[in-house]
Amino acid sequence: MRYTGEPAFVLHTRRWRETSLLVEVLSLSQGRLGLLARGVQSPRRHALRAALQPLQHIRFDAVQRGELATLTGAEAVDRAPALTGDAVLAGFYVNELVLRLAPRQDPHAGLFDLYAEVRGRLAAPGLGWTLRRFERDLLDALGFGLGWDTDGDGAPIDPAARYRLDAEHGARRVFSERDGERGRAATGRALLALAADETPEVDDLPGLRRVLRDVLAHHLGPRGLKSWELMADLGRLAGPVNAPARPPHPATD
Known part of the structure; x- marks a missing residue:
């Protein structure tokens, strides 16, 4: 095949x-x-x-002619974004997620545009x-998405309740404090904001990060992400939605 x-x-x-160089790309x-x-x-x-x-x-x-294509030429279309601080780690995280979850030579509708966005x-x-x-959106594009505004049994999400996300079943309402379950949950209000693509309340972002990570970890398997190891906890990136990115802090990365 020739490109x-x-x-x-x-x-x-x-x-x-x-x-x-060995280069991994997301092609159109x-x-x-x-x-x-x-x-x-x-x-x-x-x-x-x-x-590159x-x-x-x-x-x-x-x-x-085989698993790898031999590059014969390439040119930049635009200037790559100039990232600093947390945004550098976020860019690494985005690339690693696509690299680990998107199978080779299996295009998914909308994935290229999603990455560009x-x-x-x-x-x-x-x-x-x-x-x-x-x-x-990545989970949706790869066929792993959930009903973000309903629970796994099809009931509407209660904004006042708290939920865990089960990658196979969907949202499960959390009723008890047992084993710190509520601390690993997201508010129903946050899930409804996610479903409606509306900016959540600042206090809801950490819980949303935690439940989405559970779903991603399920699909990634036993080997996690290097970016998770680097940042230790992506909760740093779930701070105020209008706050400027902070420079990396080695003690918390």
Whole structure:
């Protein structure tokens, strides 16, 4: 298969041998693809190497005869967002989620546009809400979504109640304090805001992060995310939705 001028976003790169790179991209027509960029580490290939940075929007040419496609050319479509502080970690998290959850060469409708949208929001205020929306929409795009405004039995979410999210069943109402269940739950009000795509109350964002992480962890399997290890707790990104991003703090990452 030959790709010519294929739009894509770069998710991840790593060195391969002395002069080459293995590149993972999210392409428009084929979903996630693995590319082999030969000789890209040489001084004369600086422009190509610069185009293969994570979060970069590119158009590429490649030939695929096996699992990996061999890159023959690539150019940047625009300038990648200039991220600082928490937004750098959020960008890493977004890329890692797509890399781990989206299967190779299995395009899902809307996933490319979803990535473009969240990429454009990473440098804006409200980073916590940006990530919660992306998690919801990614799960929906990959066929893992839940009925965000109803519980697993089809009953409407009660805004005054608290809920856990079961990846297979849906929302389960929490009635007791046993084993700290309520502390791991989200308010019904938060789930209804998520369903309506309305900014939740500031106090509701941490609970929303926790229940969505439970669903993501189920689909990721026993191996978690490196970004979760780096940040230890994404609750830092669930602060005030209009607050500017804070610089990373090594003691809490």
